[in-house]
Amino acid sequence: MRKAKSAFLGVIILFAIWVMLTDTSRQELIFGGATALLIAALFHSRLTVLGDIRLNPKSLLYMVIYVFVFLWELLKSNIDVALRVINPRLPINPGIVKVKTSLKSPLGRAVLANSITLTPGTLTVEMKNDYFYIHWIDVTSDDIEGATKAIVSHFEKYLETIFG
C-alpha cells in the first residue's frame, strides 16, 4: 500500500513537471506520461520516502496553510536580515544552539530543516539523532527547551499532520 502510494505520487509529480516544461500537444502528453510511468517503475524502491505524505483532507488543507505560513516567515526573515545588514553597527549575537524535534519521518525532517533555514535568523547546520544544531543569528534563549519553542514549534504543528 505504502509502495503503491509513493509510486503514484512519484508519477503525478514527474508528469506535472513534464507538463510545465513542455507544451500540451497530444504526443507530448502521451510521451511524458509513459516516461513518468517508466521512471516510477524503475525507481520504485527509491521513491518510498514519498510514502510519508498523508493523503487525507485535513493533511491537504494543512499543506495549503503551511505554504502560506512558510511564505510569511520567509518575508519576515528577509526584513529581519535587511535591517541587520543596513544597520552600520551590524547588530548580531550569533551562536549554535541545539533543538529537539518530535518528527519521525525523514521527509518531514528534511522539510523542517529547510524551513528553519529560510526563517528569521536561523540556519540548520547539522542533524544528529533527534537533535538539530542551528546557527542562530541572535541567541535569545540558552537552553534546549527555550530554543525549541522559539524555532521549531510553530512548524511542527503542521508538519506532524502532513507527514506524521
Add this chain to the structure above:
Amino acid sequence: MADTIYNVAAIIALIGIVFTFVRMLLGPTVADRTVALDAMTIIAISVIVYLGYYLNRIIYLDVAIVYALMSFIGVVAVARYIEGKK
C-alpha cells in the same frame, strides 16, 4: 515607464553581483568563496531570465533552469570536498 523600472531593477541586481564577486576574491576560506559564488549564480539566474524576456529569446529560460541545476550540484560537490579535506 515600466520598461525603465525593469532596467533599473536589473542594474541593481548587477551591482549586487559586484559585491558578491568582491567577497569571492577576498573570502578568507573556501567556504566563504563558495557561499559568494552560490549567491552570484542565483542573482545571475534572475538576470538571465530578465534578459530572455528583454531580448525575446525564450530559450534563455532553459539556460536558467540548467544553470540552477548545475549550481546546486556544484555547491554540494564542493561541500563534500571541504568536508573530506580536514
Add this chain to the structure above:
Amino acid sequence: MELTGSIITLTGSIVLFLGALGIFRMPDVYNRMQAGTKATTLGTVLFLIGVSLGHPGCGCQGKIFILIVFILATNPVSSNALARAAHTAGIKLTDRSVKDDLKDDTETGEAK
C-alpha cells in the same frame, strides 16, 4: 499589470542587493550564509514573478514556476550542506559568537 510586475521586480532586485551586501559585510561564513540564502531565495522568487507578470504573452509561466519551486527547494539544501562541511572542517565562528553547542557535543562525543 506591467507596472505591478515591474514594481515587484524592483522589490526583488533590492532584496537581492541587500543579500549581496550582507554577504559582503557579515563577519563569518555562517552569518554570510544566513544573509545569502534567505535574501537570494526571496529576491529571486520576487524577481521572476515580476518579470513573468510583465510579459504574459509567451506561454512559459510553467517554466518560471518550475524554476521558483526548484530554487525554493535546493537553495536551503545547498547552504545546509555547506554549513555542515564548514563546521566539520573546523572553520571557526566569529569572536562575537556567544555559544557553540555542536562543538561542545562533538568534543564530549555526544553528537555521534
